Amino acid sequence: MPYYEKDYFEIIISGVGGQGNVSSGIILGEAASCYENKFATMTCTYGTEARGTFAKSDVLIGKEFIDFYECQHPDVILVLHNKAYPKIKNKIFKDTILVVNKNEVDQIDENMGRIFSFPLSDIAFEIGSLQTINIIALAFIVGKTKFIKKSSLVNAVKNKYSNAKIKKLNMAAIERGFWLLT
Amino acid sequence: MMFASKEGRYFLQGNIAVGEAAIMSGARFFAGYPITPSSEIAEHASVSLPDVGGTYIQMEDEIGSIAAVIGASMTGVKAYTATSGPGISLMGENIGLACMVEAPCVIITVQRAGPSTGLATKPAQGDFLQIRHGTHGDHMIIALSPASVQECFDLTIQAFNFSERFRCPVFLVLDGIIGKMYETVEIPKRDKIEIVNRKKATGQPEKFQPYKTDEDLVPPFAPFGSSFIARANGSGHGIDGYPSADANNHEQLVYRLINKIERYKEEISLFKKFNTSDADILMISYGCSVRPAMAAMKKAREEGIKVGVLQLQTLWPFPIDIIKSFISKVRLVLIPELSLGQLKSEIIKYSKDIPVIGINKLGGISIQPEDILNVLYKEIAK
Numbered sequence: 046m047p048y049y050e051k052d053y054f055e056i057i058i059s060g061v062g063g064q065g066n067v068s069s070g071i072i073l074g075e076a077a078s079c080y081e082n083k084f085a086t087m088t089c090t091y092g093t094e095a096r097g098t099f100a101k102s103d104v105l106i107g108k109e110f111i112d113f114y115e116c117q118h119p120d121v122i123l124v125l126h127n128k129a130y131p132k133i134k135n136k137i138f139k140d141t142i143l144v145v146n147k148n149e150v151d152q153i154d155e156n157m158g159r160i161f162s163f164p165l166s167d168i169a170f171e172i173g174s175l176q177t178i179n180i181i182a183l184a185f186i187v188g189k190t191k192f193i194k195k196s197s198l199v200n201a202v203k204n205k206y207s208n209a210k211i212k213k214l215n216m217a218a219i220e221r222g223f224w225l226l227t
Numbered sequence: 228m229m230f231a232s233k234e235g236r237y238f239l240q241g242n243i244a245v246g247e248a249a250i251m252s253g254a255r256f257f258a259g260y261p262i263t264p265s266s267e268i269a270e271h272a273s274v275s276l277p278d279v280g281g282t283y284i285q286m287e288d289e290i291g292s293i294a295a296v297i298g299a300s301m302t303g304v305k306a307y308t309a310t311s312g313p314g315i316s317l318m319g320e321n322i323g324l325a326c327m328v329e330a331p332c333v334i335i336t337v338q339r340a341g342p343s344t345g346l347a348t349k350p351a352q353g354d355f356l357q358i359r360h361g362t363h364g365d366h367m368i369i370a371l372s373p374a375s376v377q378e379c380f381d382l383t384i385q386a387f388n389f390s391e392r393f394r395c396p397v398f399l400v401l402d403g404i405i406g407k408m409y410e411t412v413e414i415p416k417r418d419k420i421e422i423v424n425r426k427k428a429t430g431q432p433e434k435f436q437p438y439k440t441d442e443d444l445v446p447p448f449a450p451f452g453s454s455f456i457a458r459a460n461g462s463g464h465g466i467d468g469y470p471s472a473d474a475n476n477h478e479q480l481v482y483r484l485i486n487k488i489e490r491y492k493e494e495i496s497l498f499k500k501f502n503t504s505d506a507d508i509l510m511i512s513y514g515c516s517v518r519p520a521m522a523a524m525k526k527a528r529e530e531g532i533k534v535g536v537l538q539l540q541t542l543w544p545f546p547i548d549i550i551k552s553f554i555s556k557v558r559l560v561l562i563p564e565l566s567l568g569q570l571k572s573e574i575i576k577y578s579k580d581i582p583v584i585g586i587n588k589l590g591g592i593s594i595q596p597e598d599i600l601n602v603l604y605k606e607i608a609k
Contacts, residue, residue: 051364070409073412074409074410074433075237077411079237083411084411086408086410086411087238087408088407088408088409090406110375112518112519112525113519113521113522114404114408114518115593117596
């Protein structure tokens, strides 16, 4: 069944630090809630350290109210950093799409999940800021699965950033993420 | 800067939904000492209240916070504070003062793992009894608890309304999961939200008796600074507000403070029921633990096990009649909670010979649906 026909979609965004993981989860949640009339829920895990610790967001999107707020069988897992991989490994199912940042993640089990590996850090630097890495990955994921519309992602990103320069960078990141599909 | 000042659909954090609803309820004063996992409520108040002509004060500690909230409330302003278990411990004495002087206020507590500093930021539900008994002396309080971000919004409005109507402190009880989670929320139009304001003093200001009550046992309110006589006294006091150590007066006063809430218990007792009509097994829960219970219920139903869920939105006064009526129809009761059985300890007082099994978890992590199913299967196999 195509993802956009499913009643229910689960995605884990994992990496280190935390703010990027949380804000990209919010963007997905807003895209689904405010632009598609869907229901979304998100819980985040991060440490008390200021930076460099494992961070994860569980985002669940459905047509109706979602009972449990943690991903049970993720459709997609985004892994941005080596530190995250061992922590999310037990959530990889045979049909789970694993989007991997090749620049930071080198030790993965090639037999687990459907792997899509890109040098996401390099691409983000090319665009002009490493901080666009989450948006590039989200755009790829939206393009690959179509569980929400591209226009909803674009609207949510535009709504999130009021600074014109940051908005422009993130719009470029969305286009670049979709370009990865080709 | 309000995040959801217009009606519509939003994707908000639980703590932020609480803050938005507080301002929509008409709250204009916040005093607090930020602590995780409640910090966003203070942050939201610090940004939003000045914009609506309100006041935000970051206090030196939680003792000062609740004292400032009571003081503000007695000038006629709707006031609130937000903290976690460690802060409630410090507020203990003055929560009693709020009950005694009948200061309407909302105390938001976002539970984290204790005791003491425990696990900062990590969720728990171990303050269920602290909320009820955290201050000394015979008294009654109202406590409401949301299980979703939508309920964070709705029950905050309700908490302010109850506090204004009954002139008492009302607890809004979240946990680290519900406070920190983001979820789709529908904010209704302003004119669709019912807002209750405290009864105002009438008659001759110089003859006003601050604690003379109406039929409903609640005294009309005169703010400090008005032409009406205003007195607030933590010691036993008569209807004139002056101290009184008279035995009969004390007995009447304490009974009234309890009965003004107990008498309206049916209206105050909010709950939700899911698949309870044909259930022979019932899960009773509140806050975050309702959510894995719902997931477990649906899984069990797919397998033909007749399970229902009773979600308590009002924790205190404890909804004894509701609990009794639901329990009497089932053969087994399961209580999932992120504590070692505080909710269960209250329920077993009324369960007679029906077995009540707790599903408990520590460590600052959520109960999983499988945790519940494992206990359920084991109990059924017995």
